[in-house]
Amino acid sequence: MVKTVYTVAGNERIARDVYKMELCGDTSMITAPGQFINIALGGRYLRRPISVHDASGDALTIIYKVVGGGTEDMSRMAKGTRLDVLSGLGNGFDTSVSGDTPLLLGGGLGAAPMYMLAKKLTAEGKRVSAVYGFASADDVFGVDELRSLGVDTAVATVDGTAGVRGFVTDGVPETYTYAYSCGPEPMMKAVYKKIKTGGQFSFEARMGCGFGACLGCSCRTVTGYKRICRDGPVLTKEEILWEG
Amino acid sequence: MGRLTVDLCGIELDNPIIPASGTFGFGYEFAEYYDINILGTFSFKGTTKEPRFGNPLPRIAECTAGMINSVGLQNPGVHEVIAHELPRMREVLHKPVMANVGGFSPEEYAYTVSALDGEDSVGWFEINISCPNVHAGGAVTGSDCRATGEVVGAVRAVTKKPVIVKLSPNVTDIAEIARAAEAAGADGISLINTLLGMRIDLRRKKPVIANVMGGFSGPAVFPVALRCVYQVGRAVDLPVVGMGGVSSAEDVIEMMLAGATAVGVGAANLRDPYACRDIIEALPAALDKYGINEIKDIIGGA
Ligand SMILES: Cc1cc2nc3c(=O)[nH]c(=O)nc-3n(C[C@H](O)[C@H](O)[C@H](O)COP(=O)(O)OP(=O)(O)OC[C@H]3O[C@@H](n4cnc5c(N)ncnc54)[C@H](O)[C@@H]3O)c2cc1C
Ligand SMILES: Cc1cc2nc3c(=O)[nH]c(=O)nc-3n(C[C@H](O)[C@H](O)[C@H](O)COP(=O)(O)O)c2cc1C
Ligand code: FES
Numbered sequence: 059m060v061k062t063v064y065t066v067a068g069n070e071r072i073a074r075d076v077y078k079m080e081l082c083g084d085t086s087m088i089t090a091p092g093q094f095i096n097i098a099l100g101g102r103y104l105r106r107p108i109s110v111h112d113a114s115g116d117a118l119t120i121i122y123k124v125v126g127g128g129t130e131d132m133s134r135m136a137k138g139t140r141l142d143v144l145s146g147l148g149n150g151f152d153t154s155v156s157g158d159t160p161l162l163l164g165g166g167l168g169a170a171p172m173y174m175l176a177k178k179l180t181a182e183g184k185r186v187s188a189v190y191g192f193a194s195a196d197d198v199f200g201v202d203e204l205r206s207l208g209v210d211t212a213v214a215t216v217d218g219t220a221g222v223r224g225f226v227t228d229g230v231p232e233t234y235t236y237a238y239s240c241g242p243e244p245m246m247k248a249v250y251k252k253i254k255t256g257g258q259f260s261f262e263a264r265m266g267c268g269f270g271a272c273l274g275c276s277c278r279t280v281t282g283y284k285r286i287c288r289d290g291p292v293l294t295k296e297e298i299l300w301e302g
Numbered sequence: 303m304g305r306l307t308v309d310l311c312g313i314e315l316d317n318p319i320i321p322a323s324g325t326f327g328f329g330y331e332f333a334e335y336y337d338i339n340i341l342g343t344f345s346f347k348g349t350t351k352e353p354r355f356g357n358p359l360p361r362i363a364e365c366t367a368g369m370i371n372s373v374g375l376q377n378p379g380v381h382e383v384i385a386h387e388l389p390r391m392r393e394v395l396h397k398p399v400m401a402n403v404g405g406f407s408p409e410e411y412a413y414t415v416s417a418l419d420g421e422d423s424v425g426w427f428e429i430n431i432s433c434p435n436v437h438a439g440g441a442v443t444g445s446d447c448r449a450t451g452e453v454v455g456a457v458r459a460v461t462k463k464p465v466i467v468k469l470s471p472n473v474t475d476i477a478e479i480a481r482a483a484e485a486a487g488a489d490g491i492s493l494i495n496t497l498l499g500m501r502i503d504l505r506r507k508k509p510v511i512a513n514v515m516g517g518f519s520g521p522a523v524f525p526v527a528l529r530c531v532y533q534v535g536r537a538v539d540l541p542v543v544g545m546g547g548v549s550s551a552e553d554v555i556e557m558m559l560a561g562a563t564a565v566g567v568g569a570a571n572l573r574d575p576y577a578c579r580d581i582i583e584a585l586p587a588a589l590d591k592y593g594i595n596e597i598k599d600i601i602g603g604a
Contacts, residue, residue, distance in 0.1 A: 059335070061576060103520055103573060104364045144575070264360040264510070266371060267572035270331050272324065273347075273376045274362040276355070283355055283376070301358070 059144055059269045060087040064095075064118065066139040069132075073199040075124045076167070077133050078111070081141070085113040090150025091174035092240070092260055092292050095120070096268035098142040099128050105144065106132070107265050107287070109171040109240075118145075121170040121199065147268050148291050151175050151258055153182060157235025162188035162209070163226050163249050165241025169200045171260060175238055176209050187234065188212070191226035191245065195219035227252045237295075247300055257295040261286050277301070305596045306585055308342070310541055310564050311464035311489045313398055313425050315342035318554065318597060319582050322545050322568035323348050323402035323428065323468075324373060328387040332571070333394035336579045342564055345400040345428050345492075346383075346391070349418070351410045353379035357435060363501040363510040368520025368547070369569055370499050372513045374435040375404045380417045388421060398425025400466070404433055405443075408456035416460040425464070428543075429457055429488075432470030432495035434517045442470040442495075447482035454486035466490035466543060469534070471523075472498050476530050477537035484538045491534055492543035492566065494527045520569040523547045528560050535561020535602050551581050551588035558597065559604040 068080035088110055095118070096105035106128045111119045124130050135141075153160075153175070160179055164172040169190045179186045187210040192198050194217050204211045212229040213221025222229060226241065227248045237257035239249045246259050263286040266274035270288030277286060279297040284290060306317035321332075323345040329338050338344065356376030363370040377383065391399065401424045405411035411429060418424050431444030431453055444450045450467070457465055467483040469476055471494040480491050496517025501510040509515075527546020535542050544557035545566025554565045570577035585597070594600055 059575070061335075061574070098573070102364065103367055103369055103569075104362070105573065264362040266362045266369060266569075267325075267575075269575060271327050271575070272362075272371065272572050273327075273356065273373045274371055275359070276361075276373075276376055277359065278355065 060084070060146055062143055062145050064141045064143050066135050066137055066141065067117070068137065069135055072121070074196040076121060076197070076199055077124070078119060078121050079132065079135070081118045081120065082116055083118065085115065085118045085145070087146030088113040088118070089146065090152070091178050092150035092171050093146060093148045094291065096144040096147055096265070099131050102128050102131070104266065105268060107147070107268050110174060111170045112174045112177070121167065123167050144268060148287060149289065151238055151260070151292050153178050155236060155256065156184060159185045159187065159234050160236045160238060161231065161234035162186065163230070163237060163239040163241070164188070165191045165226050165245040166193070166197070168239070168241030168245070168260070171240055172238070173200060173203060176204055176207050180207050180209065186210070187231055189214060189226050189229035191215070191241070192220070193217065250295060250298065258292050259295065259298060260291045261293060262291065263287070305589065308563055308598045310543070311426060311466070313464070315564060317342050317582055317585065318558065318562070318564040319578050320344055320400065320543060320564050320566045321571055321578050322566035323430065325568045325571045328391045329399070330390045330394050332575060335575045338394055339396055340582055341578060343397060343400050343425065345402045345566065346387070347377055348375045348402045348404040348430050348433065349377050349380050349383050349414060350375055350404045351380055351414050353377065353382065358512040360510055360512055361516070363516065365499070365501060365518060365520065366522060368518055368522040369572070370501060370511060370516040370518050371496070372435045372511045372516030374513070375433055380414045384417065384421060388423060392423055395423070399423050400426045400428050402428045402430055402468070404430045404436070405453070406436070408452045411453050412456040412460045415457045419461045419463065426466055427457065427461060427463055428466045428468050428492055429453065430468045430495065432468050434470065434472060434496060434498045434515070435513070442472060444470055444479055445473050447478060450479050450482045451486040454483050454488050458487035464489040466492050468495055469493040470495045471526055471530050477533045480534040480538045484540055488540060490541045490543065491538060492545065493534060494523070494530050494546040497523055497526065519546065521547045521549055524553060528556060531557060531562050532560040532604070549577065551584035554581060554585065555588060555592060555594070555600065558600050559602070561602040563601055
């Protein structure tokens with residue numbers, strides 16, 4: 059974790075209520091895809107945790123959906139805005155266990171961290187496939203950029219207005235060596251049940267700090283309690299205990 | 303002796319700043335960010351006899367200038383704390399720590415305190431009789447004088463180290479509870495713990511916090527905390543650790559003028575891991591600005 063300043067270098071709408079923000083600053087503390095940053099916003103007490111969509115050199119991008127006051131503030135930020143950020147948070151995805159043909163499953167904003175993961179896996183010479191799920195055609199983002207990496211990408215929408223009608227789980231191919239998943243919990247639960255291989259799942263929780271100090275985000279796992287912010291957000295399939 | 307030193311129950315602090323229990327873990331996480339020996343001391347995560355997982359998620363809600371937590375005293379239990387947390391803490395903290403203890407009966411508090419009493423690194427006990435997150439409906443142990451006296455008496459009987467009793471603002475007359483703690487043998491009072499609060503998620507039309515209510519803290523509670531410190535400082539003849547919403551060197555000076563000997567900083571550490579370091583660095587200039595030579599001279603001066 060490093061406290062740093064990022065400057066907004068771009069901020070554009072890419073889907074319904076969804077924005078892509080380009081940030082400029084030191085990204086050396088981002089060591090794995092699936093890590094997140096925690097952004098301080100003026101007039102709001104807690105920081106906003108947002109996954110890293112891509113990071114290299116001085117450039118970092120995030121993709122976020124306007125769901126409340128904080129993300130609405132973000133959507134109005136002009137180029138040059140300086141952000142107080144805790145960067146390089148969380149464990150991120152481990153690509154060393156993926157095998158040769160890993161599968162990425164992203165639901166809604168859960169597709170955001172998948173791009174950097176796909177970049178890393180393809181750079182490691184793996185043949186990656188992906189299924190992205192959205193509610194409707196207006197919500198779809200990130201598909202072209204994934205295909206441009208050579209990732210075989212399927213799209214599913216609940217209302218059938220883009221790709222196949224249905225859920226992410228309806229697009230799971232016959233064979234793959236490992237699964238990576240991020241999205242709403244009901245979706246990840248369905249993925250967990252569906253996949254035949256090992257996998258990693260990225261979770262969300264309301265956070266007090268984002269760096270392991272407050273125990274506001276603790277969840278039970280097979281190997282004891284873990285803090286989503288520090289020991290996660292990525293948990294392996296074997297350690298997950300679904301609550302409720 | 304620098305201009306920031308204060309004496310807390312016979313132990314000298316290099317400065318009055320004490321990260322508050324539950325916002326600083328056992329210190330080693332923060333030691334990755336700065337040398338925590340610059341602190342006066344810190345109060346470690348509330349420790350109980352048995353391990354506790356705490357409350358279901360969500361445990362955190364945002365408020366205007368503050369937050370609600372319903373962590374619920376998650377901790378691995380006193381024996382695990384002694385076996386694993388304190389050794390890790392000692393690698394990074396080379397001064398006495400404040401041991402924050404929670405419990406559900408006088409016997410349980412006494413058990414945990416006597417288990418920790420043999421630890422040389424423990425300088426003070428902070429007896430939390432004020433957590434709103436462990437009983438149904440936010441009730442606290444220290445909401446009446448009799449229960450307060452029983453817990454403090456039980457703890458007093460098993461340690462010679464300074465016993466600081468941490469009070470809740472969620473009571474009718476906080477000065478009365480402070481006097482009960484003093485009568486039962488407390489060496490100091492710390493306050494305030496969190497205020498009982500709640501938020502509702504407008505999208506789900508349900509409480510944000512799984513447990514419905516939780517403890518509200520942060521800058522929004524500062525005036526309430528200051529008032530409580532002032533009242534308690536006048537009611538008892540004991541040093542007071544003032545906390546609640548402190549986030550700047552100016553807040554520290556205000557707390558001390560109200561009657562605090564040392565000052566706890568809680569939620570501010572969560573928003574900014576460097577909060578306590580920055581406050582300590584800002585203190586000398588703030589003292590200069592207000593014409594204060596030594597910080598200990600202002601205690602209770604208002
Ligand atoms: C590890 C992690 C990674 C995330 N990555 C992304 C991402 O890449 N893109 C994206 O759009 N969103 C992401 N989120 C969710 C994002 O943090 C919330 O949508 C955002 O905080 C909402 O803020 P708000 O002020 O607009 O909403 P409000 O509802 O007004 O926020 C009120 C409070 O609740 C918290 N909160 C609300 N929703 C969530 C949520 N789903 N998860 C955690 N805290 C929440 C806020 O942080 C704030 O403290 C991520 C969450 C986590 C925990
Ligand atoms: C996340 C969190 C956890 C806390 N846990 C404890 C605890 O274990 N024991 C305790 O005595 N107080 C606990 N507190 C209360 C704080 O120590 C402090 O009294 C209170 O938050 C007021 O200070 P603040 O406004 O600076 O946060 C906790 C507070 C927060 C925010
Ligand atoms: S949010 Fe504070 S420990 Fe995870």
